[in-house]
Amino acid sequence: xxxxxxxxxxxxxxxxxxxxxxxxxxxxxxxxxxxxxxxxxxxxxxxxxxxxxxxxxxxxxxxxxxxxxxxxxxxxxxxxxxxxxxxxxxxxxxxxxxxxxxxxxxxxxxxxxxxxxxxxxxxxxxxxxxxxxxxxxxxxxxxxxxxxxxxxxxxxxxxxxxxxxxxxxxxxx
Amino acid sequence: xxxxxxxxxxxxxxxxxxxxxxxxxxxxxxxxxxxxxxxxxxxxxxxxxxxxxxxxxxxxxxxxxxxxxxxxxxxxxxxxxxxxxxxxxxxxxxxxxxxxxxxxxxxxxxxxxxxxxxxxxxxxxxxxxxxxxxxxxxxxxxxxxxxxxxxxxxxxxxxxxxxxxxxxxxxxxxxxxxxxxxxxxxxxxxxxxxxxxxxxxxxxxxxxxxxxxxxxxxxxxxxxxxxxxxxxxxxxxxxxxxxxxxxxxxxxxxxxxxxxxxxxxxxxxxxxxxxxxxxxxxxxxxxxxxxxxxxxxxxxxxxxxxxxxxxxxxxxxxxxxxxxxxxxxxxxxxxxxxxxxxxxxxxxxxxxxxxxxxxxxxxxxxxxxxxxxxxxxxx
Numbered sequence: 241x242x243x244x245x246x247x248x249x250x251x252x253x254x255x256x257x258x259x260x261x262x263x264x265x266x267x268x269x270x271x272x273x274x275x276x277x278x279x280x281x282x283x284x285x286x287x288x289x290x291x292x293x294x295x296x297x298x299x300x301x302x303x304x305x306x307x308x309x310x311x312x313x314x315x316x317x318x319x320x321x322x323x324x325x326x327x328x329x330x331x332x333x334x335x336x337x338x339x340x341x342x343x344x345x346x347x348x349x350x351x352x353x354x355x356x357x358x359x360x361x362x363x364x365x366x367x368x369x370x371x372x373x374x375x376x377x378x379x380x381x382x383x384x385x386x387x388x389x390x391x392x393x394x395x396x397x398x399x400x401x402x403x404x405x406x407x408x409x410x411x412x413x
Numbered sequence: 414x415x416x417x418x419x420x421x422x423x424x425x426x427x428x429x430x431x432x433x434x435x436x437x438x439x440x441x442x443x444x445x446x447x448x449x450x451x452x453x454x455x456x457x458x459x460x461x462x463x464x465x466x467x468x469x470x471x472x473x474x475x476x477x478x479x480x481x482x483x484x485x486x487x488x489x490x491x492x493x494x495x496x497x498x499x500x501x502x503x504x505x506x507x508x509x510x511x512x513x514x515x516x517x518x519x520x521x522x523x524x525x526x527x528x529x530x531x532x533x534x535x536x537x538x539x540x541x542x543x544x545x546x547x548x549x550x551x552x553x554x555x556x557x558x559x560x561x562x563x564x565x566x567x568x569x570x571x572x573x574x575x576x577x578x579x580x581x582x583x584x585x586x587x588x589x590x591x592x593x594x595x596x597x598x599x600x601x602x603x604x605x606x607x608x609x610x611x612x613x614x615x616x617x618x619x620x621x622x623x624x625x626x627x628x629x630x631x632x633x634x635x636x637x638x639x640x641x642x643x644x645x646x647x648x649x650x651x652x653x654x655x656x657x658x659x660x661x662x663x664x665x666x667x668x669x670x671x672x673x674x675x676x677x678x679x680x681x682x683x684x685x686x687x688x689x690x691x692x693x694x695x696x697x698x699x700x701x702x703x704x705x706x707x708x709x710x711x712x713x714x715x716x717x718x719x720x721x722x723x724x725x726x727x728x729x730x731x732x733x734x735x736x737x738x739x740x741x742x743x744x745x746x747x748x749x750x751x752x753x754x755x756x757x758x759x760x761x762x763x764x765x766x767x768x769x770x771x772x773x774x775x776x777x778x779x780x781x782x783x784x785x786x787x788x789x790x791x792x
Contacts, residue, residue, distance in 0.1 A: 241758045241762045244706070247705045248701065248702070248705050250705070251451045251701060251704045251705040252451075252701065254453055255450045255451045255704075257453055258453075259449070259450070259455045263458065
């Protein structure tokens with residue numbers, strides 16, 4: 241009997257506590273996404289040269305366990321003009337985000353800091369192939385991620401696209 | 414009966430129906446909100462301000478659903494059961510006052526009428542169970558019948574004690590005789606008995622074994638859908654409101670206590686508000702209990718009803734009658750009542766009522782079986 245009354249006490253105590261529910265449908269009342277959150281992969285943008293970091297080396301495509309990516313490279317027009325260090329640049333890139341399992345292998349494997357797990361995680365689409373993201377959409381995700389987290393490349397010297405003056409290099413040697 | 418009379422009567426009925434329906438819509442919202450708060454959730458939030466329009470959306474959804482008739486169902490019984498459950502729940506309100514001078518017919522046998530009419534809904538539940546041609550439904554209907562009939566007795570006895578105490582069966586007179594002291598202080602045992610038996614009559618949570626989802630998948634209402642199911646739902650919530658308001662009128666002093674100082678229309682409006690507020694508090698307690706306790710087993714339910722509530726209800730009636738017969742002070746009655754209440758708690762605490770030999774399943778090991786067999790062979 242005293243146990244019964246104790247039970248009532250427990251529920252009334254819970255009744256005066258604040259609800260723990262987060263109101264997901266309201267954009268302001270959602271839970272904050274942590275900066276370490278791993279969402280879908282996205283391509284990063286090099287603001288120094290105004291081109292993507294990705295050179296289309298196909299490492300991520302080969303390593304992807306679900307084979308959800310495809311990429312194609314081309315000769316970089318900015319390289320021939322002498323504005324960029326990258327000889328090749330990405331031409332077409334497609335990730336089927338419906339197949340992606342968010343394992344992050346593509347990010348680990350990338351030598352050019354070109355692919356990064358973004359904060360995007362809400363991907364319900366009305367079109368049948370709406371979650372096949374092409375290069376521009378992936379870059380948009382990446383740019384949003386970069387501005388949200390103030391992203392910096394992990395190896396800035398190696399991967400910067402600023403062209404190196406060959407004469408100076410030869411002089412140093 | 415001339416035309417104007419007919420018009421007034423039908424407007425009474427329509428007004429009562431409308432106000433009860435609005436009350437039920439509010440109660441569904443209130444229940445969901447209260448339960449959500451007890452579980453640290455928010456409950457309905459999206460439709461209207463804090464989900465206030467949710468019950469209307471639910472009602473529209475229920476009405477627009479398809480009415481399904483099972484192939485083997487007894488058609489007439491099946492379609493009439495919701496009406497037979499609903500009519501008594503509605504009819505009771507003819508004589509229930511919900512404020513000063515706010516009563517359709519102040520019957521002299523008001524309480525008797527309420528008890529007599531509300532029993533009819535058991536028939537509707539059995540009809541629903543039988544008509545559905547579903548084993549779960551039949552089982553649920555029979556469970557409902559057993560539970561409601563056995564808890565009807567303590568309910569009636571608690572009401573009877575109140576009638577003896579206040580020398581009337583008229584609800585308005587009962588409320589008026591509580592101007593100074595509400596019956597709560599004279600008969601705390603009666604309040605507890607009435608409230609518990611009322612909970613069982615409603616089929617609310619500790620006693621909701623007749624529509625237990627995990628055992629009889631919704632009881633008599635398994636096969637019903639759409640508007641007919643919503644009629645059951647409606648009558649269930651009207652019954653909840655009835656028990657709440659009866660508790661207020663019989664034990665908590667109705668619109669008296671605290672006395673309302675004004676006069677005229679203002680007093681009547683305030684009295685309605687006071688009664689509604691008290692009723693909401695009682696219904697809040699019902700929801701609180703629902704948020705707390707699990708469902709009873711059927712043997713626990715029956716043993717609690719027959720070994721605990723019914724004897725206590727009879728003792729309550731006897732003591733009330735004898736105190737009034739010998740013209741003793743009412744304080745003696747309230748002291749005896751409190752002593753009996755403590756005795757009840759003591760009995761439940763010591764588990765005198767539970768016969769463990771009968772009620773628990775013995776674990777039989779293979780070794781003991783073999784022993785028995787050997788003994789049998791030796792003999």
